[in-house]
Amino acid sequence: MVSGEQAKILLKQGATLLDARSLKILHWERLKDATFISWQDFSRPNPPDRGKLLSDDQVLTQKLQAIGIFSHKPVIVYIDPKTGWGEEGRIVWMLRSLGHSQAVWVDGGYAALVKAGLTLENSLKPTQPPKGDFQVKRRPDWEINRSEIKNHLNHQNLVIIDSREPREYAGETPYGEQRGGHIPEAIHLYYKDWLDENGMLLPRQVILDQLAEKGITPEKEIVSYCTGGVRSAWLTSVLVDLGFSAKNYPGSMWEWSASPPEDYPLLKLN
Incomplete structure (x- = not known):
């Protein structure tokens, strides 16, 4: 985990920012340059494997590259922890287990980042991040x-x-x-x-x-x-x-x- 202030420093150094708040709730304000991410997009939807990560590493690689995940850049994930379900932890766990060693989530989430002075924008228009280069390499220790x-x-x-x-x-x-x-x-x-x-x-x-x-x-x-x-x-x-x-x-x-x-x-x- 990182604090809001630590996240701000990482972002100034080029880190990728992911908004993992539930898409069932409209967020009229979001942090500038944040890309929406949903844990369900990377998980199997149907029983008996519901909840498990997708089994095809190539598909996972393509999905992660599409939202701007780079091997050499830290990834910062946030939600609103008072209303969330731990989605930021799920995304960080997923990235770590797929081989990304610099994935972290923000203690205090959205509010902590706002308090740290990150720029807000009133837009639900999807962010178009540059295509990443991350390649999935699973780690069994997670x-x-x-x-x-x-x-x-x-x-x-x-x-x-x-x-x-x-x-x-x-x-x-x-x-x-x-x-x-x-x-x-x-x-x-x-x-x-x-x-x-x-x-x-x-x-x-x-x-x-x-x-x-x-x-x-x-x-x-x-x-x-x-x-x-x-x-x-x-x-x-x-x-x-x-x-x-x-x-x-x-x-x-x-x-x-x-x-x-x-x-x-x-x-x-x-």
Whole structure:
């Protein structure tokens, strides 16, 4: 992550700016030279693979080049964290897992960048960025799949974090899951509990103390999941920034809940 002021410096040095706010909400004001991006454009839309990244690296490369992603330029992603779903974390996780090592998101999002003095424009006309040169080279250290989680259940060094709302962890299915509940041994940690009322990340030590209280320490291997790998991608990016070894499960509950219950169990709270 970077602050609004740090992002401003990177932009002056030529960084690419991406607006990952939901396209379902019209944003009459946006930051000058920001290019809209939607995580869905890079993800598989249909069950049972809904939420996973597109499998064709050439297609991903073409899509990323079309929005101006360069191998040598930092990429800065923002949303409005008070109304978002962690989309900025999903985009950064995606770029990092596809081989871009300079992707970051802005703590405090849109408001932090406005406060830092970035120029606003009243236009919904799409930005036409120059074609980038980024080539996808996947990195396995950012992602884990369903079988790997199943094979490591009850492993002493593995921590599974459920980053969804409390009602989802308990067993409700508000977002199209086939079954309700949580993966056995999963610790509940709603991702927005790490944000203050202004959408800013809580102080580093506060988060580390919360994790330690749950038995989550830096020597552990951490896997995060949610419904479709968006909120959990955000959580993963924070954990990695804090120095933890963390991976995102992009298929998350959309995939796990659609799998045979005898092989991929879920637990509900009474």
